[in-house]
Amino acid sequence: xxxxxxxxxxxxxxxxxxxxxxxxxxxxxxxxxxxxxxxxxxxxxxxxxxxxxxxxxxxxxxxxxxxxxxxxxxxxxxxxxxxxxxxxxxxxxxxxxxxxxxxxxxxxxxxxxxxxxxxxxxxxxxxxxxxxxxxxxxxxxxxxxxxxxxxxxxxxxxxxxxxxxxxxxxxxxxxxxxxxxxxxxxxxxxxxxxxxxxxxxxxxxxxxxxxxxxxxxxxxxxxxxxxxxxxxxxxxxxxxxxxxxxxxxxxxxxxxxxxxxxxxxxxxxxxxxxxxxxxxxxxxxxxx
Amino acid sequence: xxxxxxxxxxxxxxxxxxxxxxxxxxxxxxxxxxxxxxxxxxxxxxxxxxxxxxxxxxxxxxxxxxxxxxxxxxxxxxxxxxxxxxxxxxxxxxxxxxxxxxxxxxxxxxxxxxxxxxxxxxxxxxxxxxxxxxxxxxxxxxxxxxxxxxxxxxxxxxxxxxxxxxxxxxxxxxxxxxxxxxxxxxxxxxxxxxxxxxxxxxxxxxxxxxxxxxxxxxxxxxxxxxxxxxxxxxxxxxxxxxxxxxxxxxxxxxxxxxxxxxxxxxxxxxxxxxxxxxxxxxxxxxxxxxxxxxxxxxxxxxxxxxxxxxxxxxxxxxx
Numbered sequence: 001x002x003x004x005x006x007x008x009x010x011x012x013x014x015x016x017x018x019x020x021x022x023x024x025x026x027x028x029x030x031x032x033x034x035x036x037x038x039x040x041x042x043x044x045x046x047x048x049x050x051x052x053x054x055x056x057x058x059x060x061x062x063x064x065x066x067x068x069x070x071x072x073x074x075x076x077x078x079x080x081x082x083x084x085x086x087x088x089x090x091x092x093x094x095x096x097x098x099x100x101x102x103x104x105x106x107x108x109x110x111x112x113x114x115x116x117x118x119x120x121x122x123x124x125x126x127x128x129x130x131x132x133x134x135x136x137x138x139x140x141x142x143x144x145x146x147x148x149x150x151x152x153x154x155x156x157x158x159x160x161x162x163x164x165x166x167x168x169x170x171x172x173x174x175x176x177x178x179x180x181x182x183x184x185x186x187x188x189x190x191x192x193x194x195x196x197x198x199x200x201x202x203x204x205x206x207x208x209x210x211x212x213x214x215x216x217x218x219x220x221x222x223x224x225x226x227x228x229x230x231x232x233x234x235x236x237x238x239x240x241x242x243x244x245x246x247x248x249x250x251x252x253x254x255x256x257x258x259x260x261x262x263x264x265x266x267x268x269x270x271x272x273x274x275x276x277x278x279x280x281x282x283x284x285x286x287x288x
Numbered sequence: 289x290x291x292x293x294x295x296x297x298x299x300x301x302x303x304x305x306x307x308x309x310x311x312x313x314x315x316x317x318x319x320x321x322x323x324x325x326x327x328x329x330x331x332x333x334x335x336x337x338x339x340x341x342x343x344x345x346x347x348x349x350x351x352x353x354x355x356x357x358x359x360x361x362x363x364x365x366x367x368x369x370x371x372x373x374x375x376x377x378x379x380x381x382x383x384x385x386x387x388x389x390x391x392x393x394x395x396x397x398x399x400x401x402x403x404x405x406x407x408x409x410x411x412x413x414x415x416x417x418x419x420x421x422x423x424x425x426x427x428x429x430x431x432x433x434x435x436x437x438x439x440x441x442x443x444x445x446x447x448x449x450x451x452x453x454x455x456x457x458x459x460x461x462x463x464x465x466x467x468x469x470x471x472x473x474x475x476x477x478x479x480x481x482x483x484x485x486x487x488x489x490x491x492x493x494x495x496x497x498x499x500x501x502x503x504x505x506x507x508x509x510x511x512x513x514x515x516x517x518x519x520x521x522x523x524x525x526x527x528x529x530x531x532x533x534x535x536x537x538x539x540x541x542x543x544x545x546x547x548x549x550x551x552x553x554x555x556x557x558x559x560x561x562x563x564x565x566x567x568x569x570x571x572x573x574x575x576x577x578x579x580x581x582x583x584x585x586x587x588x589x590x591x592x593x594x595x596x597x598x599x600x601x602x603x604x605x606x607x
Contacts, residue, residue: 014368017401024398031395032386107385117382117443120346121399122372288307288349 014124021123025131026138033139040139041146044096048088048147049154055215056081056155080215081161082255085151086248087214089144093174094181094212094241096143098205101136101185103197109285110194119286129186129282133275136182137175144174148252162253169251169260176264177244180271184240186278190285212241217249218258240270297450297482298322298345303354305340305506314340316506317354322451322484322499327477329497330486331593337506338486339379342455345484346376359450372400375449377440379456383428390415390424393443400447414442418472434465441472445481452476454485458492470496490593502597509600518591521599523549523561526589527572530557533581541575552598557585561595 033040058064108115119125152163192200213236221233236242243266246258257263303318315337322328330338343349345356347367356363363370384392390411397407415421418438423431431439437457444452457473458466474496477483487493493500494514501511510517531538535558539551542560550561562568569586576583598604 017368017372020401021399024395027398028384028387028395031391035386112382112385113378113380114382114384116348116378116380117376117384119348120371120374120376122368122401124368286348288343 018123018127021121022127022131022134025118025121025128026135029131029135030138043099044092044143044146045150047095048092048150051084051088051091051214052151052154055084056159056161060156060159078160078162079255081155081159082163082253083217083249084215085148085161085163086252086255087212087245088151089147089174089252090177090241090245090248091209091212091214092143092147093140093177094184094208094244095205096140097136097178097181097183098185098188100139101132101182102189102192102200105132105186105189106192106194106197109189110197115286125283125286126279128286129190129279130275132189133179133182133186133278136185137178140178140181141174144178164252164254166251169247173244173247173251173263173267176267176271177247180240180267180274181244183271183274183278187274187281190278190281208239208241211236212239213245214241217256218242218246219256240267243267243270295324296321297324297359298328298484299357300341300345301355303341303344303356304352305337305344305349306352313352313506315344315351318506318508320501320508320511322482324450324482325477325480326498327473327483327485327496329493329500330484330503331488331490331493331497331500331597332503333488335505336503338488338503339455340506341503342453342484342486345451346374346453347371372447373450375444375447375452377437377444377452377454377457379459381433381436381440383431383436383439383443385428387428388425389420389428389431389439392428392439393446396443396446402447410446414446418442432465434461434468437461437465437469438472441469441476445476451482451484454483456486456488458487458489490597494593500593502593502600504597504601510596514593517593517596521591521596522563523591523595523599524564525562525568526591526595527560527562527568528554528557528585528587528589529560529572529576529583530585531576531581531583532556533576534579535581538576538579538581541579542572545571550599561591 105115108118118128121128152161155161188200188204218233218236221236222230224230224232243258243263247260247263247267249255249257250260250263298320300318300320303315303320304313305315306313318341330341332338340349344351345358345363347363347370351364358370359373361370361373384395387395393411393414394407397410398404402410412421415424418441420435420439420442423435428436428439441452441454441457454473458469461469470492473483485497497514499511499513500517502509502517510520512520535553539553539558542548542551542558545560545562547563548560549563552559552561560572569588572586573583594604
């Protein structure tokens with residue numbers, strides 16, 4: 001025992017120890033993903049694949065109208081494909097962020113109690129939570145890269161999404177969306193009791209998904225109003241996925257989208273608020 | 289005791305924790321000093337404040353007032369720095385379920401700043417030392433309770449902490465695993481590892497701890513070596529008598545016995561505490577005969593830490 005090498009530099013600064021710990025935690029997360037990479041890929045692509053398959057292959061084949069008010073069916077399908085492809089990337093980033101952070105956290109807080117050991121890491125407690133967000137965000141980026149080809153490939157003959165990639169937007173907005181959604185995962189993972197984590201999907205994830213502008217542009221909600229009040233268009237503004245999807249539309253297509261001057265600041269604000277709340281919750285959960 | 293007093297590695301001053309909403313503090317004004325190389329036991333019933341004390345020392349519980357130092361570092365003011373010097377084995381199994389046995393150790397090393405090669409070598413050496421080498425590639429789900437506990441100890445000492453903390457380490461283990469764990473802890477201690485553990489098993493505290501702090505209701509009742517604690521109660525002998533008949537009269541006569549310090553009623557009998565006495569058993573039997581009391585069983589024992597606890601609190605440890 002006493003022959004074991006003692007190489008730990010115990011006088012490391014907090015900053016150096018924190019950086020080392022962060023990298024080690026990320027290394028651990030990606031080792032786990034690498035072990036089950038098939039499951040990771042399957043989990044990532046199943047939903048986008050089904051969305052594209054049903055909406056861009058099955059619907060056009062059976063003549064189901066998905067093109068909204070467009071007069072000509074073919075161009076209706078094309079413009080819907082254009083809208084959906086961007087939305088599918090957005091929704092994948094969201095799912096990956098929520099799932100990898102919130103579900104893992106529920107498990108570690110819940111029956112395995114692993115979190116008790118994780119917070120003994122020689123770094124500030126907040127860094128343990130931030131690592132989860134970073135890890136979730138990186139997984140979100142991988143998802144986006146996996147999903148885009150599917151959206152481009154899976155569709156019926158004749159249906160074509162018109163893609164125009166604006167790299168500057170893509171390369172800034174996807175990471176921003178990924179960290180914002182990872183932070184939302186942190187909020188949900190720390191706010192829900194581990195045994196109630198299933199409720200999260202019903203009450204939070206489903207509404208976000210269906211009212212997040214994946215299947216339609218935000219400004220197309222305008223006709224839904226009471227009197228002159230565009231109630232649905234106003235209501236969904238609290239949904240962060242709306243900005244993600246509008247941003248993806250700006251990045252991947254020439255389709256009309258919400259103004260970038262709105263998308264960036266609002267997503268930044270969501271990121272800030274989610275991270276602040278998430279870190280506060282996390283601290284409360286692990287310290288007493 | 290094998291260890292002489294050296295520089296204290298754990299010091300607490302007036303350490304107090306009041307949980308929000310609780311009527312009384314979980315720990316109240318605790319002053320402790322643990323020397324390097326000691327096996328130090330916090331002994332007490334459930335709710336005595338042992339786990340809260342260990343929690344404060346390991347940065348998980350933030351004290352309401354008072355101070356605590358581990359390896360000279362103020363754990364409240366500098367928790368991140370202090371964590372480099374702490375090894376913690378908590379009550380629950382906190383092994384990383386998504387990693388193998390070997391990976392649980394390897395990534396712990398990386399987390400504490402060791403490079404890949406050192407982490408790998410240390411992980412291999414520890415698995416060997418803790419007799420877990422053949423499980424290296426197994427999922428931690430495959431481990432029995434005792435093996436999981438050993439792996440947690442291996443993980444906790446991986447980074448050579450100044451103090452190894454164990455919260456109720458043998459609770460829920462079968463007797464064989466319990467002995468195996470104590471073998472390991474004693475070996476680590478012989479190599480110089482300071483160990484602080486909480487337990488409600490007085491036999492363990494008695495047998496393995498260099499010093500024991502007895503806690504109840506968040507307060508320190510006594511702190512000394514097990515031998516001194518037992519000596520301190522002023523009892524040589526405990527006579528346990530299982531008997532039927534007029535036990536009240538019997539107790540009154542035994543109370544008047546020379547050297548008797550206490551007579552307690554126990555299940556179907558009496559317990560007599562004696563400071564010193566000659567021909568003790570013969571006298572007890574004579575008195576029982578006189579009162580026509582039928583003795584079923586008579587046993588003599590030395591005082592235990594249980595006796596100490598009863599003397600201090602008037603209650604049994606397991607109440």
